[in-house]
Structure formats: C-alpha cells, structure tokens
Amino acid sequence: xxxxxxxxxxxxxxxxxxxxxxxxxxxVKELSNILKMVEQLxxxxxxxxxxxxxxxxxxxxxxxxxxxxxxxxxDIVKNAPMSEYNCFVVPKVVE
Amino acid sequence: MTEIHKLSLKSxxxxxxxxxxxxxELTKSHLDAMExxxxxxxxxxxxxxxxxxxxxxxxxxxxxxxxxxxxxIPVAVxxxxxxxxxxxxxxxxxxxxxxxxxxxxxxxxxWQTGAVxxxxxxxxxxxxxxxxLTSFYGPVQNPWKATGSDKILVPGxxxxxxxxxxxxxxxxxxxxxxxxGSIRQPASYCGIxxxxxxxxxxxxxxxxxxxxxxxxxxxxxxxxxxxxxMLEAIMGHDSKDSTCATLPVPALEKALNGDIKGxxxxxxxxxxxxxxxxxxxxxWQTGAxxxKEAGAEIVEISLPHSKYAxxxxxxxxxxxxxxxxxxxxxxxxxxxxPSENNSLDEMYELTRQKGFGAEVKRRIMIGTYVLSAGYYxxxxxxxxxxxxxxxxxFKNAFAKVDAILAPTAPSAAFxxxxxxxxxxxxxxxxxxxxxxxxxxxxxxxVPAGLSNEGLPLGLQIIGNLFDESTVLKVAFKLExxxxxxxxxxx
Numbered sequence: 001x002x003x004x005x006x007x008x009x010x011x012x013x014x015x016x017x018x019x020x021x022x023x024x025x026x027x028v029k030e031l032s033n034i035l036k037m038v039e040q041l042x043x044x045x046x047x048x049x050x051x052x053x054x055x056x057x058x059x060x061x062x063x064x065x066x067x068x069x070x071x072x073x074x075d076i077v078k079n080a081p082m083s084e085y086n087c088f089v090v091p092k093v094v095e
Numbered sequence: 096m097t098e099i100h101k102l103s104l105k106s107x108x109x110x111x112x113x114x115x116x117x118x119x120e121l122t123k124s125h126l127d128a129m130e131x132x133x134x135x136x137x138x139x140x141x142x143x144x145x146x147x148x149x150x151x152x153x154x155x156x157x158x159x160x161x162x163x164x165x166x167x168i169p170v171a172v173x174x175x176x177x178x179x180x181x182x183x184x185x186x187x188x189x190x191x192x193x194x195x196x197x198x199x200x201x202x203x204x205x206w207q208t209g210a211v212x213x214x215x216x217x218x219x220x221x222x223x224x225x226x227x228l229t230s231f232y233g234p235v236q237n238p239w240k241a242t243g244s245d246k247i248l249v250p251g252x253x254x255x256x257x258x259x260x261x262x263x264x265x266x267x268x269x270x271x272x273x274x275x276g277s278i279r280q281p282a283s284y285c286g287i288x289x290x291x292x293x294x295x296x297x298x299x300x301x302x303x304x305x306x307x308x309x310x311x312x313x314x315x316x317x318x319x320x321x322x323x324x325m326l327e328a329i330m331g332h333d334s335k336d337s338t339c340a341t342l343p344v345p346a347l348e349k350a351l352n353g354d355i356k357g358x359x360x361x362x363x364x365x366x367x368x369x370x371x372x373x374x375x376x377x378x379w380q381t382g383a384x385x386x387k388e389a390g391a392e393i394v395e396i397s398l399p400h401s402k403y404a405x406x407x408x409x410x411x412x413x414x415x416x417x418x419x420x421x422x423x424x425x426x427x428x429x430x431x432x433p434s435e436n437n438s439l440d441e442m443y444e445l446t447r448q449k450g451f452g453a454e455v456k457r458r459i460m461i462g463t464y465v466l467s468a469g470y471y472x473x474x475x476x477x478x479x480x481x482x483x484x485x486x487x488x489f490k491n492a493f494a495k496v497d498a499i500l501a502p503t504a505p506s507a508a509f510x511x512x513x514x515x516x517x518x519x520x521x522x523x524x525x526x527x528x529x530x531x532x533x534x535x536x537x538x539x540x541v542p543a544g545l546s547n548e549g550l551p552l553g554l555q556i557i558g559n560l561f562d563e564s565t566v567l568k569v570a571f572k573l574e575x576x577x578x579x580x581x582x583x584x585x
Contacts, residue, residue, distance in 0.1 A: 008460075015417060015463040016424070016440065017456055018448030027460060030518055034461055037519050038406040038474065044481050051479035052486055054308060055535030055560070056295035060337050075196040081431035088426050091437045 001039060002032040100124040101584070104168055104267040104321035111157055111167045118153035118167030122146050122211050125169045129213065129265050137259040139174060139232045140182055141214040149211040156209060164328055166209030171266035173257045174215040175222055176202050177301040185303045186230040187220045189450025191429040199301025200336070201270060201312045201329040208328045213266055217256030220452045221420065222277055222305045225524040227255025228511065229454040237285060237508050238263040238582050242549035248508040251281030254315070258285040261315045262582045268325045269315045274306050275408050276528025278313045279540040279555060283503035286542040286551025286581055288570070289315050290322045293561045294535030295340035298333030304419040306412040309532055317581055319541060319571045323347035326563065342561060350564035351571045356390030360569065361496035365401040366527060375502045375552065378544050382500055382554045385576035386569065394496055398488040403481050404530040409522060410465050410478035417462025423450065457518060486534040498569045499557040502527050503540040507550035531557045539570045542579040551579070
C-alpha cells in the first residue's frame with residue numbers, strides 16, 4: 001500500500017510533527033516502503049489466535065491505594081522550559 | 096603494570112581485593128584511555144569527578160574488607176538511563192540538557208554494588224537504529240578496521256557507544272538496552288559479549304521508554320564471565336516497574352561452570368535464509384560443531400513464523416514509540432520552540448519538528464498511522480496476534496531443546512558512510528535478533544570468529560524464558576572453543 005501526500009499531512013498532524021515541503025515527499029516514499037514490508041502479515045492466518053500483549057504477566061500486580069511519595073513539585077518542574085509557582089507555563093488555550 | 100584497564104572485570108576485582116592496585120588508579124587508567132580515544136565518540140559525557148569520588152569510597156570499602164560485588168569497577172552507562180543530577184538525553188536534541196532528579200533502578204543497583212560511573216555513552220537517538228548514525232551527538236566509530244583499510248566502520252546500534260567503549264578498553268563493562276537487537280548486534284560488530292536477559296528481569300524504571308513491551312536493559316563486557324557478574328548485579332524485582340518479574344535472581348557466575356553434556360541445542364532451519372553471507376553460515380556450523388564437541392546434542396528445529404518477526408516488530412515497536420514519545424512536547428522538559436502566534440498546537444509541532452531526528456520521526460509517523468482509526472485492527476491487532484504465533488514457535492522449540500544457536504547479525508560491521516535510501520534495508524540488520532525479542536527471551540552474543548576482512552562476527556545463544564543460567568553456561572563453552580582474541584588496541 002502506498003500513502004499519499006494528503007495522508008502524510010494527516011498523520012503528521014495527529015503526531016504533532018511539523019513538516020517541510022521536502023519532508024512530505026520523503027515520508028511518502030519511506031513510509032510506503034515500510035508499509036509494503038509489514039503487509040506480508042496479511043498472508044498469516046490468525047483466526048482464533050489471541051493477541052500477545054505482555055510476555056510476563058497475565059494480570060498486573062496490585063498494591064494498596066496509598067500515597068507513596070509526594071511533595072516533589074519543585075523536582076517535577078525543574079527541567080521545564082518555562083515554569084511559575086511550580087506550574088508548567090504554556091501558551092493560552094482557553095479564551 | 097601500566098595497562099590495568101585492559102584486565103577483565105573479574106581479574107581486576109581480584110587484584111583490587113589483593114591490593115595489587117587501588118580503585119582510584121584503575122579509574123584514572125580508564126579516564127586516561129578515554130582522553131586518548133575521544134575520536135571514537137563513544138562517550139557523550141564524562142563524569143570524572145563522580146568517578147574519582149566513587150573510586151575513593153571503593154578503596155575505603157576494600158581496605159575495610161567490605162568489598163561488594165563490583166566494588167571499584169569502572170563502567171559506562173548508555174545515555175538512555177536516567178542518572179540523578181547527570182545530564183541524560185537519549186542522544187536526542189529534544190531532551191536538551193535534561194538533568195534527571197532521580198536515578199534509574201539498574202544504575203542504582205550498579206552503584207549499590209560498588210561500581211564506578213565513568214560517563215554516559217553515545218547511542219542511536221531514543222535507541223532507534225542499528226548503526227549509531229542517528230545520534231544527535233554524531234556517530235560512534237567502531238574501534239575495529241578491516242584488514243588493510245582505514246575506512247571508518249559503524250559499531251552497530253543502538254547501544255554503539257557502550258559497545259565501542261568496552262571494546263577499546265574505555266570501560267570494563269557497560270549498560271545497554273535491547274529492544275530488537277540493540278545490545279547483541281553491536282556486540283557482534285565490535286567483537287565483545289552482549290547479553291539481554293528475559294523481559295522482566297531488569298526494572299525499566301528510569302530507562303527512557305521506546306517500546307515498553309520489548310525494552311530490556313542488559314550488559315556489554317569483554318567475556319562471558321564478566322557478563323554474568325554484571326548482569327547478576329542489575330537484575331531483580333522492583334515495585335516501580337509493574338512488568339518486572341518477582342522471581343529471585345539466579346547465581347549467574349556460579350552457573351558458568353556447569354556441564355553441557357547431553358544438553359540439546361536447537362538450530363532453527365528458517366534462519367538459514369537466502370542472502371545470509373556464506374561466512375556467517377560457515378561460522379554458525381562451526382559453532383554447532385564446537386558445542387557438539389563439548390558434549391551437546393545438535394537438533395534441527397523449526398520456528399515457522401520467523402520471517403514475520405521483522406514486520407511484526409515494525410508495527411509494534413513504532414506503535415508503542417509513538418505513544419511513549421508523545422511526552423516530548425516542549426512543556427515538561429527539554430527543548431521548546433515557541434510559536435509566533437502563541438499557539439499551543441503550533442508549539443508542539445515546531446518543537447517536535449526541530450527536536451526529533453529523521454529516524455525517530457519516521458517511526459512516530461508509522462506508529463501513529465498503524466494506531467489510527469480504521470487501521471488499528473489491520474495492523475496493530477494483527478501484529479500482536481502474529482507475535483503470539485512467534486512466541487508459540489519458541490515455546491514448542493523449547494519443549495525439545497535447552498537452548499538455540501543462531502547467528503547474531505547477517506554481516507560484519509559496515510561502513511559509516513553507507514548511503515541507505517530505503518530504511519527497510521537498515522532494518523534487515525536485526526533479522527536474527529528480533530524474533531527472540533518478540534518472545535521476551537534471554538539471549539547473548541558471543542564473539543566467535545573473524546570475517547574474511549578481519550572483522551569480528553558473533554554467534555547468538557537464545558534461552559527459554561527466565562533461563563539466563565543455561566544461556567550463560569552454553570555461551571561459556573562457546574567462548575572457550577572459539578578462543579577469540581579481542582581488539583588489541585592502537
């Protein structure tokens with residue numbers, strides 16, 4: 001299966017990756033090649049086959065719903081490009 | 096004794112205990128070697144002060160008779176592992192100068208056993224690559240050169256810096272991570288040992304996520320014994336990773352000396368595929384002969400869904416990556432490229448456009464596509480079902496054999512100036528390592544011989560889930576028979 005430029009723009013939009021004009025052409029070619037390779041899977045009969053989601057655990061371990069850490073707000077924002085009052089600062093989203 | 100950094104981890108540990116030299120001397124010997132080999136670009140950050148400080152503490156512990164398992168042993172850490180107060184970038188521009196406020200579980204385990212951190216090693220950006228050519232910090236050079244050639248070769252990837260560091264005696268051991276072959280393939284290209292334990296053996300806490308159902312930490316060393324020592328130090332349950340196995344850690348170093356007489360070793364006939372180089376084929380047969388001479392029985396086995404491993408991997412890994420890497424958005428850490436229109440969406444797009452390299456973008460895009468509405472069942476669910484068939488193949492095989500012998504990579508190290516127009520060509524490097532990764536199995540690459548051009552080639556031992564001991568036991572016999580001479584240095 002080959003992807004069109006329109007589809008590439010849609011995927012990039014979903015992934016929030018900005019594209020240059022050149023990128024679009026390159027991605028059309030490269031992603032189409034990858035999709036061709038993965039399409040081999042369609043020839044495998046997977047009727048009645050379960051999905052494998054995890055190697056080790058059929059069920060995840062549980063613990064008591066207790067607070068085990070906290071009071072590390074300053075640590076959390078330490079690497080933020082912009083922060084104020086221990087909050088992340090972003091462009092205004094709500095008018 | 097001028098070249099103490101060229102000793103094995105085990106010999107250095109014994110010499111330290113006997114007081115033949117001090118941990119500080121051993122560390123300085125490595126720091127000097129690092130200084131002289133900067134051209135390899137193996138380290139992207141050297142932590143000299145931390146190293147000297149830890150080595151000083153190690154000397155005190157040794158003197159007091161309190162030496163721990165890796166007391167005073169200098170090691171390198173792939174830049175994928177978060178190290179507290181030490182810049183950690185996964186070799187991506189998008190993380191900028193990210194400096195973690197916490198330590199990954201596997202690195203903290205190393206420090207708890209007395210190991211000394213020399214620095215952070217180069218890698219393919221976010222562990223996506225088989226060449227170390229995708230690092231934001233530039234490529235790593237393989238210390239090896241083909242006979243009579245000056246051409247620069249790749250160390251393999253994604254853990255290329257860790258592999259080159261151990262090869263060139265710039266660390267006695269190094270941490271790596273393996274998602275589809277990122278420890279085993281570079282180990283093969285560099286002529287050293289690389290081992291990835293079973294999925295769940297090492298905690299993933301503090302290891303930057305690429306593909307969470309596949310990512311697993313592991314080690315590089317110059318021999319199998321050293322691998323058993325270092326791996327034992329980093330394995331074990333951790334409540335901070337819900338997928339981490341609760342099993343006790345086996346005594347790996349002790350397992351090495353076991354006999355392999357009567358053990359059954361499987362040779363998967365499907366791995367004898369078209370396009371495999373004749374010298375790889377020959378080495379594989381030689382490896383089987385060695386194990387037979389050591390008393391094992393060689394059995395042909397079938398892993399019928401092997402050829403689907405690559406397509407399964409290139410759906411599942413990008414899908415998980417597209418989700419894991421959504422956190423790099425210019426808000427919480429690393430790079431932010433502001434939008435002129437003060438738009439949040441545009442800020443995300445500009446940040447990710449500038450911050451991610453080509454291979455990472457490619458995989459996020461493929462992952463986004465296979466998870467998008469209308470394609471999820473056809474690609475992602477289908478891949479998870481075929482992954483189950485691949486895991487079943489191994490399960491059936493391990494009903495008949497104790498371990499599997501296979502090549503590690505389809506070729507020796509290739510040139511760093513290689514031009515690859517189709518990314519799929521690069522993906523084929525992992526054709527022998529991906530199937531076992533999909534099944535979560537423990538595997539090791541052991542250097543077994545040289546190519547016609549004088550470059551190292553590895554063989555791979557794959558074991559049953561959580562049976563690291565058998566993998567190491569067989570690898571040890573293979574190593575003894577191969578009698579491989581490592582990189583001799585400049």
